[in-house]
Amino acid sequence: MGAFAWQGQVVVITGASGGIGAACARALDARGAQLVLNARSESGLAALNLPDALLLHGDITLAATREQLVARTLDRFGRVDVLVNNAGVGVYWPPSAARDEDTRRMFEVNFFAPLALAQAVVPAMRRQRSGVIVNISSIAGKVTLPWLTLYSASKFALSSATAGLRMELARDGIHVMAVYPGYVKTQFQDHAIGAYPPPEIAKGKRFAISAQQCARDILRGVERRSRSVVTPGWWRGFAGLHLLFPSLVEARLIRMNAGGGHR
Ligand SMILES: NC(=O)c1ccc[n+]([C@@H]2O[C@H](COP(=O)([O-])OP(=O)(O)OC[C@H]3O[C@@H](n4cnc5c(N)ncnc54)[C@H](OP(=O)(O)O)[C@@H]3O)[C@@H](O)[C@H]2O)c1
Numbered sequence: 008m009g010a011f012a013w014q015g016q017v018v019v020i021t022g023a024s025g026g027i028g029a030a031c032a033r034a035l036d037a038r039g040a041q042l043v044l045n046a047r048s049e050s051g052l053a054a055l056n057l058p059d060a061l062l063l064h065g066d067i068t069l070a071a072t073r074e075q076l077v078a079r080t081l082d083r084f085g086r087v088d089v090l091v092n093n094a095g096v097g098v099y100w101p102p103s104a105a106r107d108e109d110t111r112r113m114f115e116v117n118f119f120a121p122l123a124l125a126q127a128v129v130p131a132m133r134r135q136r137s138g139v140i141v142n143i144s145s146i147a148g149k150v151t152l153p154w155l156t157l158y159s160a161s162k163f164a165l166s167s168a169t170a171g172l173r174m175e176l177a178r179d180g181i182h183v184m185a186v187y188p189g190y191v192k193t194q195f196q197d198h199a200i201g202a203y204p205p206p207e208i209a210k211g212k213r214f215a216i217s218a219q220q221c222a223r224d225i226l227r228g229v230e231r232r233s234r235s236v237v238t239p240g241w242w243r244g245f246a247g248l249h250l251l252f253p254s255l256v257e258a259r260l261i262r263m264n265a266g267g268g269h270r
Contacts, residue, residue: 011230013038017084019076020044021067021124022094024051026193027143027225030218031091032057034226043080043087045072046094067094067124068115077127089139089229090128092121097195099202102156109201110157117161122168125183129176136180139229142169146189146237149246150256153264154208173234185235186225189242190215207263 018035022028024046032044032055042060044052049064061083065072080087098113100106125140132138147155148162166185173183192215196204203209221238228236237243249256 011232013040013226016040016088017080017086018042018089018091019080019087019128020091020093021076021121022046023055024048026195027188027191027218027221028091028093029055030222031093031225032060034219034222036060038226040089041084043076043083045076067120068112070123073120073124073127076124077131081131086135087128087131087138088135089141090124091141091143091225092124093141093143094120095143095145097155097158097199099154099199099204100157101153101202105157106201113158113200114161114164117158118164118168121165125168125172129179129181132176132181133179138181139232140169140172140176140181140183141186141225141229142166142183143186143188143225144169146187146242146246148185149187150249153260154205182232184228184233186228187235187237187242187246188216188221189237189239189245191218191221191238192216193218205264207265 013035018040020028020032020042023032023044032042035042036057042057043063044060045063045065045067046052047064047066052062052064061079063076063079065075067073094116096113096116098105098109100109121142128138142165144166145162147159148166151159169183169185176183190211192212196209216239224236224238
């Protein structure tokens with residue numbers, strides 16, 4: 008297999024109006040990819056100022072939005088090379104008291120929508136006998152974070168579906184990759200549904216990487232056809248520590264979770 012070149016690749020990104028999705032869009036535009044960008048905010052997508060990109064605003068949890076995204080991509084470009092399932096939202100409710108409607112809404116965004124969109128691009132990728140599906144999980148999809156328990160559950164579910172899709176679709180020439188970001192400087196905490204993060208987590212932003220660095224790691228993972236990307240890489244040590252010494256890590260996480268509040 009030759010070196011991967013982004014020039015001319017048709018890339019669909021959900022949640023591209025801000026944060027990691029917007030950083031991926033900018034990095035890919037600079038590399039000559041042909042972009043199809045989705046988010047709910049029409050003005051947020053327009054503010055990216057990427058005149059060559061096809062902008063399709065809409066809630067990705069709606070079947071009509073997903074159908075339009077795939078149909079318009081195929082109409083315009085005749086193919087879809089890479090899908091980046093990036094749109095996602097947090098829920099900081101403690102699991103014993105979470106509002107059911109918030110948990111279900113989060114699962115719609117974080118799990119059911121990316122699964123459905125992956126299913127929607129597979130027929131075209133099968134015809135092409137090529138394609139890459141990138142699912143943005145989280146380090147919370149490897150280790151349950153007590154301040155984000157139900158979010159962790161949604162990202163564990165996405166990680167598991169990603170591994171299964173990868174094994175199913177390998178024979179069709181389709182690669183499926185999971186991304187596990189640690190802490191990234193975006194509006195993620197402000198956009199969470201229904202509850203505040205505990206103070207130590209909110210101020211933990213000082214350990215965060217930029218969305219640009221996260222985007223670079225995601226692109227490199229696609230170029231190398233990695234099974235998964237942990238960004239930044241040192242979070243791999245955290246996940247490994249948790250596997251070896253779960254009680255120790257849980258005791259530390261319990262201390263970090265003190266003082267969480269609700270909206
Ligand atoms: N930031 C972190 O520390 C971190 C760590 C690990 C994993 N992640 C994951 O990385 C991904 C991106 O998060 P981020 O940090 O960039 O968060 P963000 O700044 O809140 O951006 C989220 C993006 O998703 C879009 N979005 C949300 N709900 C949507 C919906 N129903 N339909 C379509 N678009 C929707 C938002 O745009 P609109 O509001 O315009 O729809 C926005 O563009 C998420 O999957 C998140 O779980 C983030």
